[in-house]
Amino acid sequence: DTGVSQNPRHKITKRGQNVTFRCDPISEHNRLYWYRQTLGQGPEFLTYFQNEAQLEKSRLLSDRFSAERPKGSFSTLEIQRTEQGDSAMYLCASSHGVQEAQYFGPGTRLLVL
Amino acid sequence: GNSVTQMEGPVTLSEEAFLTINCTYTATGYPSLFWYVQYPGEGLQLLLKATKADDKGSNKGFEATYRKETTSFHLEKGSVQVSDSAVYFCALSPIQGGSEKLVFGKGTKLTVNP
Numbered sequence: 693d694t695g696v697s698q699n700p701r702h703k704i705t706k707r708g709q710n711v712t713f714r715c716d717p718i719s720e721h722n723r724l725y726w727y728r729q730t731l732g733q734g735p736e737f738l739t740y741f742q743n744e745a746q747l748e749k750s751r752l753l754s755d756r757f758s759a760e761r762p763k764g765s766f767s768t769l770e771i772q773r774t775e776q777g778d779s780a781m782y783l784c785a786s787s788h789g790v791q792e793a794q795y796f797g798p799g800t801r802l803l804v805l
Numbered sequence: 806g807n808s809v810t811q812m813e814g815p816v817t818l819s820e821e822a823f824l825t826i827n828c829t830y831t832a833t834g835y836p837s838l839f840w841y842v843q844y845p846g847e848g849l850q851l852l853l854k855a856t857k858a859d860d861k862g863s864n865k866g867f868e869a870t871y872r873k874e875t876t877s878f879h880l881e882k883g884s885v886q887v888s889d890s891a892v893y894f895c896a897l898s899p900i901q902g903g904s905e906k907l908v909f910g911k912g913t914k915l916t917v918n919p
Contacts, residue, residue, distance in 0.1 A: 736909070790905050
Protein backbone atom coordinates (compact mmCIF):
# COMPACT_ATOMS: atom_id res chain seq x y z
CA ASP A 693 0.00 0.00 0.00
CA THR A 694 1.66 3.17 -1.19
CA GLY A 695 -0.61 5.74 0.40
CA VAL A 696 -2.62 8.51 -1.19
CA SER A 697 -1.00 10.00 -4.28
CA GLN A 698 -1.76 13.28 -6.02
CA ASN A 699 -0.73 14.62 -9.39
CA PRO A 700 0.64 16.99 -10.33
CA ARG A 701 2.49 18.11 -7.22
CA HIS A 702 2.81 21.65 -8.54
CA LYS A 703 0.83 23.61 -11.12
CA ILE A 704 1.37 27.14 -12.35
CA THR A 705 -1.31 28.57 -14.60
CA LYS A 706 -2.53 31.87 -15.92
CA ARG A 707 -5.75 33.43 -14.75
CA GLY A 708 -8.68 32.21 -16.78
CA GLN A 709 -7.22 28.82 -17.64
CA ASN A 710 -8.71 25.50 -16.57
CA VAL A 711 -6.79 23.05 -14.41
CA THR A 712 -7.42 19.47 -13.34
CA PHE A 713 -5.91 17.59 -10.42
CA ARG A 714 -5.93 13.87 -9.80
CA CYS A 715 -6.06 11.92 -6.56
CA ASP A 716 -5.47 8.19 -6.18
CA PRO A 717 -6.64 7.02 -2.76
CA ILE A 718 -5.42 4.08 -0.77
CA SER A 719 -6.85 1.00 -2.43
CA GLU A 720 -10.15 -0.20 -0.98
CA HIS A 721 -10.79 3.11 0.77
CA ASN A 722 -14.37 3.94 -0.12
CA ARG A 723 -14.34 7.53 1.15
CA LEU A 724 -12.40 10.28 -0.59
CA TYR A 725 -12.15 13.90 0.54
CA TRP A 726 -10.87 17.12 -1.00
CA TYR A 727 -9.59 20.02 1.12
CA ARG A 728 -8.00 23.36 0.32
CA GLN A 729 -5.20 24.86 2.40
CA THR A 730 -4.02 28.45 2.07
CA LEU A 731 -0.82 29.79 3.56
CA GLY A 732 -0.87 29.93 7.32
CA GLN A 733 -4.26 28.25 7.60
CA GLY A 734 -5.52 24.79 8.30
CA PRO A 735 -7.15 22.74 5.56
CA GLU A 736 -10.76 23.55 4.71
CA PHE A 737 -13.21 20.89 3.60
CA LEU A 738 -14.39 21.13 -0.01
CA THR A 739 -16.23 17.92 -0.87
CA TYR A 740 -16.29 14.19 -0.35
CA PHE A 741 -17.31 10.95 -2.01
CA GLN A 742 -18.47 7.61 -0.82
CA ASN A 743 -17.56 5.27 -3.64
CA GLU A 744 -18.62 7.16 -6.79
CA ALA A 745 -21.33 9.25 -5.09
CA GLN A 746 -20.54 12.84 -4.18
CA LEU A 747 -22.24 13.23 -0.82
CA GLU A 748 -21.57 16.83 0.12
CA LYS A 749 -20.08 20.02 -1.24
CA SER A 750 -18.93 22.95 0.86
CA ARG A 751 -20.15 26.43 0.05
CA LEU A 752 -16.46 27.14 -0.64
CA LEU A 753 -16.86 25.10 -3.80
CA SER A 754 -18.12 27.61 -6.33
CA ASP A 755 -19.68 26.70 -9.68
CA ARG A 756 -16.23 26.87 -11.24
CA PHE A 757 -15.18 23.80 -9.27
CA SER A 758 -16.23 20.28 -10.13
CA ALA A 759 -15.12 16.97 -8.71
CA GLU A 760 -15.69 13.45 -9.94
CA ARG A 761 -14.95 9.92 -8.88
CA PRO A 762 -16.28 7.99 -11.83
CA LYS A 763 -15.51 4.41 -10.83
CA GLY A 764 -15.19 4.84 -7.13
CA SER A 765 -11.40 4.74 -7.32
CA PHE A 766 -9.41 7.83 -8.35
CA SER A 767 -10.91 11.31 -8.27
CA THR A 768 -10.39 14.50 -10.25
CA LEU A 769 -10.89 18.09 -9.18
CA GLU A 770 -11.29 20.62 -11.98
CA ILE A 771 -11.21 24.37 -11.63
CA GLN A 772 -12.52 26.34 -14.59
CA ARG A 773 -11.58 29.95 -15.34
CA THR A 774 -9.04 30.07 -12.54
CA GLU A 775 -8.68 33.19 -10.43
CA GLN A 776 -5.75 34.37 -8.35
CA GLY A 777 -7.75 33.59 -5.23
CA ASP A 778 -7.69 29.92 -6.20
CA SER A 779 -3.97 29.76 -5.44
CA ALA A 780 -3.65 27.24 -2.63
CA MET A 781 -2.62 23.71 -1.74
CA TYR A 782 -5.30 21.19 -2.72
CA LEU A 783 -5.27 18.13 -0.49
CA CYS A 784 -6.89 14.78 -1.00
CA ALA A 785 -7.57 12.26 1.76
CA SER A 786 -9.16 8.83 1.91
CA SER A 787 -10.58 6.58 4.58
CA HIS A 788 -12.02 3.12 4.90
CA GLY A 789 -15.47 4.16 6.00
CA VAL A 790 -16.68 6.93 8.26
CA GLN A 791 -15.29 5.29 11.40
CA GLU A 792 -11.70 5.35 10.24
CA ALA A 793 -9.20 8.19 10.22
CA GLN A 794 -8.41 10.06 7.04
CA TYR A 795 -5.04 9.61 5.36
CA PHE A 796 -3.78 12.55 3.35
CA GLY A 797 -1.83 12.81 0.13
CA PRO A 798 1.08 15.24 -0.39
CA GLY A 799 -1.15 17.81 -2.06
CA THR A 800 -1.10 19.77 -5.31
CA ARG A 801 0.15 23.32 -5.00
CA LEU A 802 -1.60 25.65 -7.43
CA LEU A 803 -0.32 29.10 -8.33
CA VAL A 804 -2.52 31.28 -10.51
CA LEU A 805 -0.68 34.19 -12.10
CA GLY B 806 -21.01 25.83 14.08
CA ASN B 807 -17.98 23.66 14.58
CA SER B 808 -14.60 25.29 15.10
CA VAL B 809 -11.12 24.61 16.47
CA THR B 810 -8.82 27.12 18.13
CA GLN B 811 -5.12 26.42 18.57
CA MET B 812 -2.48 28.38 20.40
CA GLU B 813 -0.66 30.66 18.04
CA GLY B 814 2.88 29.89 17.10
CA PRO B 815 5.56 29.70 16.30
CA VAL B 816 6.80 27.70 19.25
CA THR B 817 10.55 27.32 19.68
CA LEU B 818 11.99 24.83 22.17
CA SER B 819 15.29 23.26 22.99
CA GLU B 820 15.78 19.53 22.59
CA GLU B 821 14.39 17.52 25.53
CA ALA B 822 12.04 20.33 26.61
CA PHE B 823 8.41 19.68 27.51
CA LEU B 824 5.85 20.52 24.85
CA THR B 825 2.26 21.64 25.20
CA ILE B 826 0.16 22.88 22.31
CA ASN B 827 -3.27 24.02 23.40
CA CYS B 828 -6.39 23.17 21.43
CA THR B 829 -9.99 23.98 22.26
CA TYR B 830 -13.06 23.28 20.21
CA THR B 831 -16.66 24.26 19.71
CA ALA B 832 -19.02 21.60 18.45
CA THR B 833 -22.54 20.33 18.71
CA GLY B 834 -22.95 16.78 19.83
CA TYR B 835 -19.99 14.53 20.47
CA PRO B 836 -17.17 15.10 18.02
CA SER B 837 -14.09 13.00 17.43
CA LEU B 838 -10.78 14.80 17.90
CA PHE B 839 -7.49 14.47 16.04
CA TRP B 840 -3.96 15.78 15.92
CA TYR B 841 -2.24 15.83 12.54
CA VAL B 842 1.39 16.73 11.85
CA GLN B 843 2.84 18.21 8.68
CA TYR B 844 6.58 17.93 8.17
CA PRO B 845 8.24 20.33 5.73
CA GLY B 846 7.36 19.46 2.15
CA GLU B 847 5.07 16.60 3.12
CA GLY B 848 1.36 15.95 3.50
CA LEU B 849 -0.56 15.76 6.75
CA GLN B 850 0.00 12.65 8.83
CA LEU B 851 -2.35 11.44 11.52
CA LEU B 852 -0.56 11.68 14.86
CA LEU B 853 -3.27 10.56 17.28
CA LYS B 854 -6.99 10.57 17.85
CA ALA B 855 -9.68 10.27 20.52
CA THR B 856 -13.29 9.44 19.82
CA LYS B 857 -15.04 10.04 23.14
CA ALA B 858 -14.72 11.97 26.36
CA ASP B 859 -11.78 11.02 28.62
CA ASP B 860 -10.12 9.01 25.84
CA LYS B 861 -6.37 9.49 25.63
CA GLY B 862 -4.72 9.28 22.24
CA SER B 863 -1.00 8.57 22.11
CA ASN B 864 1.68 7.99 19.51
CA LYS B 865 5.46 8.51 19.23
CA GLY B 866 5.61 9.96 22.75
CA PHE B 867 2.82 12.48 22.09
CA GLU B 868 -0.39 12.39 24.12
CA ALA B 869 -3.70 14.23 24.17
CA THR B 870 -6.76 13.70 26.35
CA TYR B 871 -10.31 14.47 25.23
CA ARG B 872 -11.72 16.77 27.92
CA LYS B 873 -15.40 17.41 27.37
CA GLU B 874 -15.80 19.62 30.43
CA THR B 875 -13.20 22.08 29.15
CA THR B 876 -13.76 21.31 25.43
CA SER B 877 -10.03 20.81 25.05
CA PHE B 878 -7.59 18.38 23.42
CA HIS B 879 -4.14 19.69 24.32
CA LEU B 880 -1.11 17.99 22.76
CA GLU B 881 1.83 17.13 25.05
CA LYS B 882 5.21 15.48 24.79
CA GLY B 883 7.61 15.07 27.65
CA SER B 884 10.87 15.45 25.72
CA VAL B 885 10.92 16.86 22.20
CA GLN B 886 13.52 16.05 19.57
CA VAL B 887 14.81 18.05 16.63
CA SER B 888 12.91 15.65 14.37
CA ASP B 889 9.62 16.82 15.94
CA SER B 890 9.97 20.16 14.17
CA ALA B 891 6.81 20.48 12.09
CA VAL B 892 3.40 22.13 11.95
CA TYR B 893 0.78 20.55 14.20
CA PHE B 894 -2.95 20.75 13.44
CA CYS B 895 -5.79 20.02 15.81
CA ALA B 896 -8.98 18.88 14.09
CA LEU B 897 -12.46 17.66 14.86
CA SER B 898 -15.00 15.56 13.08
CA PRO B 899 -18.63 16.20 13.93
CA ILE B 900 -19.32 12.47 13.84
CA GLN B 901 -18.97 10.63 17.13
CA GLY B 902 -16.45 7.87 16.68
CA GLY B 903 -15.93 8.84 13.08
CA SER B 904 -13.83 10.92 10.76
CA GLU B 905 -15.80 13.06 8.36
CA LYS B 906 -15.59 16.63 7.11
CA LEU B 907 -12.69 17.49 9.33
CA VAL B 908 -12.56 21.01 10.76
CA PHE B 909 -8.98 22.12 11.37
CA GLY B 910 -7.32 24.73 13.50
CA LYS B 911 -4.83 27.12 11.91
CA GLY B 912 -1.84 25.04 12.91
CA THR B 913 1.06 25.62 15.28
CA LYS B 914 4.60 25.61 13.96
CA LEU B 915 7.09 23.94 16.27
CA THR B 916 10.84 24.37 15.93
CA VAL B 917 13.13 22.30 18.14
CA ASN B 918 16.74 23.43 18.38
CA PRO B 919 19.61 21.09 19.28
